[in-house]
Amino acid sequence: MMKKLLLVDDHEVVRSGLKTLLSNLSFDVIDEAGSGKKAYEMAQNNQYDLIIMDISMDGISGLDAMSKILNRIPQQNILILSMHDSDLIIQKAKNAGAKGYVTKSDISDNLIKAIQSIDSGQDFFPQTLSSLNPIDQLNEREFEVFKMIASGFNLADIANDLDISQKTVANYQTSIKQKLKLTNPIEFYKLAIEYKLIKS
Secondary structure: OOOEEEEEOOOHHHHHHHHHHHOOOOOOEEEEEOOHHHHHHHHHHOOOOEEEEOOOOOOOOHHHHHHHHHHHOOOOOEEEEEOOOOHHHHHHHHHHOOOEEEEHHHHHHHHHHHHHHHHOOOOEOOOOOOOOOHHHHOOHHHHHHHHHHHOOOOHHHHHHHHOOOHHHHHHHHHHHHHHHOOOOHHHHHHHHHHOOOOOO
């Protein structure tokens, strides 16, 4: 049986580097996708042994794409490879069904170890702080909207990016404010910085 891998990152140079790095492993086919939407389409038409997925991409995020894929293919193995080293994002990925998480700064140390662990049926996650975090209350879509507001996006941009209506985004914003007791975008920003969700 052929072993197939899908690399998902919106930077072609990153995909190319990963392909070179992983070409010595036992995959017969290494496919590429430049967006979460494309990854979702390809996952439905191919049986991949593993999908390696970035989080921060144009359009739907890696976490959103992963949730959509696992909804359709619950047994799919997905490894998140991201520049984010936030404990919260690692926990979000784990809760959403990822089998592992490697930060891009740890590729040389951990990527192949993670692939081998998942291949043998084990999860692979870094040690994370088990602190209670207010942002854990948010669902996946609220979390995405929270990060975008904190990053300075307006409601129209968020609606356009996530392909939902502005009214829906406004509803998410209201729900987030109530859950986290926030009143304005500055407070979104400060909380996101505190939990290392965005760069200052």
